[in-house]
Amino acid sequence: MISSILILTLIGMVLGLMLSAVNYFLPYKEDPQIAQITELLPGTQCGQCGYAGCGQAAAALINGKAPLTLCPPGGPSMARQLSEALGRPLEQQQPASPVLPSLAKVVSELCIGCTKCIQECPTDAIVGAPKQLHVVLNEACNGCGACVDACPTEGILLAEMQLNLSNWRWSKPPRPNPFRIPLAEMDGAQ
Amino acid sequence: MNEFFILLLGTALVNNVVLVQFLGLCPFMGVSSKIDSAIGMGLATMFVLTLATAASWLIEHYILLPLEVEFLRILSFILVIAGVVQFTEMCIRSLSPTLYQNLGIFLPLITTNCAVLGVALLNTQQNNSFLQSVLYGVGASLGFLLVLVIFAGLRERQALASTSKLFAGPPIAFITAGLLSMAFLGFSGLPLQ
Numbered sequence: 001m002i003s004s005i006l007i008l009t010l011i012g013m014v015l016g017l018m019l020s021a022v023n024y025f026l027p028y029k030e031d032p033q034i035a036q037i038t039e040l041l042p043g044t045q046c047g048q049c050g051y052a053g054c055g056q057a058a059a060a061l062i063n064g065k066a067p068l069t070l071c072p073p074g075g076p077s078m079a080r081q082l083s084e085a086l087g088r089p090l091e092q093q094q095p096a097s098p099v100l101p102s103l104a105k106v107v108s109e110l111c112i113g114c115t116k117c118i119q120e121c122p123t124d125a126i127v128g129a130p131k132q133l134h135v136v137l138n139e140a141c142n143g144c145g146a147c148v149d150a151c152p153t154e155g156i157l158l159a160e161m162q163l164n165l166s167n168w169r170w171s172k173p174p175r176p177n178p179f180r181i182p183l184a185e186m187d188g189a190q
Numbered sequence: 191m192n193e194f195f196i197l198l199l200g201t202a203l204v205n206n207v208v209l210v211q212f213l214g215l216c217p218f219m220g221v222s223s224k225i226d227s228a229i230g231m232g233l234a235t236m237f238v239l240t241l242a243t244a245a246s247w248l249i250e251h252y253i254l255l256p257l258e259v260e261f262l263r264i265l266s267f268i269l270v271i272a273g274v275v276q277f278t279e280m281c282i283r284s285l286s287p288t289l290y291q292n293l294g295i296f297l298p299l300i301t302t303n304c305a306v307l308g309v310a311l312l313n314t315q316q317n318n319s320f321l322q323s324v325l326y327g328v329g330a331s332l333g334f335l336l337v338l339v340i341f342a343g344l345r346e347r348q349a350l351a352s353t354s355k356l357f358a359g360p361p362i363a364f365i366t367a368g369l370l371s372m373a374f375l376g377f378s379g380l381p382l383q
Contacts (some may be wrong), residue, residue, distance in 0.1 A: 003257065004262055005272060006258060007266070011249065011266055015270065015273035018273070022280050022281070025286040028280070028284050029284070033316075
């Protein structure tokens with residue numbers, strides 16, 4: 001029994017020596033920039049950014065594939081630190097013009113009156129009867145797109161709402177940008 | 191020469207390690223969704239299998255048989271396989287980090303690929319010489335690579351085809367694997383002798 005233990009230990013030791021030799025001759029070099037960014041990120045590997053872990057997120061940040069605001073746990077201060085580390089400015093993410101919602105619209109040449117879209121609509125915004133042309137009520141449609149998938153003839157599509165007197169509103173007053181808090185104020189709060 | 195060719199062809203096609211002997215099905219189902227990673231996995235397994243068969247033949251004939259400790263065979267073979275896999279992992283990590291990320295968890299899992307241990311044990315069972323053992327390993331891993339790439343190609347096409355909801359995803363993959371296995375059984379009719 002002693003001999004078998006010795007033999008296995010010997011095989012294991014020889015293998016271990018060989019592996020450490022390989023590790024010495026083929027060292028694993030991590031990209032120093034990736035290591036630096038990974039150090040900045042929370043390191044909890046939560047995956048909320050959509051990448052497998054913080055290392056992959058750091059690689060995507062360096063390639064410019066991911067926005068600086070990708071990390072929900074890190075919040076605004078993380079975005080600012082990343083912007084400093086990568087030398088990329090934080091853009092204001094506000095659309096220049098208000099985007100109007102897309103609403104469903106029946107293409108009258110394609111509608112066969114099958115009522116399938118009516119059954120799918122969660123807000124009862126489509127009116128029509130079997131073998132009759134259907135119509136979307138713009139006031140009730142919330143643009144969820146369920147009817148688009150239900151239509152067998154692709155006769156219903158989402159089109160941007162047309163602005164007219166009946167649906168025009170004053171735009172909301174601009175809110176303060178959460179990324180604009182000065183750095184000193186953030187440090188003082190901590 | 192002819193004999194070695196027959197051995198190679200026989201292990202790669204007639205006694206295919208995946209589809210005829212049903213060894214190593216885990217990577218066969220797991221890493222076959224993309225051709226690129228299937229080729230990477232096949233080549234990594236090929237490397238491991240060939241090295242492991244050679245190393246296990248040496249251990250069998252220079253340590254286990256002279257010292258009369260044949261009962262340590264499976265244990266020491268697994269030790270050697272684990273070492274070779276670790277060696278492969280280190281090589282891939284420093285030579286191709288992209289492939290390392292693509293293979294992910296399946297790379298260390300080559301250790302538990304029963305094809306690797308199975309081929310090493312079959313070699314001792316058939317009393318093969320060193321050259322025959324290595325060729326057996328190369329043939330088996332060539333067969334593994336071939337089947338993995340064929341299956342990955344089929345699955346890539348299946349992903350684009352319209353499959354009924356009942357069969358979409360893994361079920362149709364399993365059915366395809368069964369059909370592929372039946373197709374490979376046809377190689378047993380090759381007049382190799």
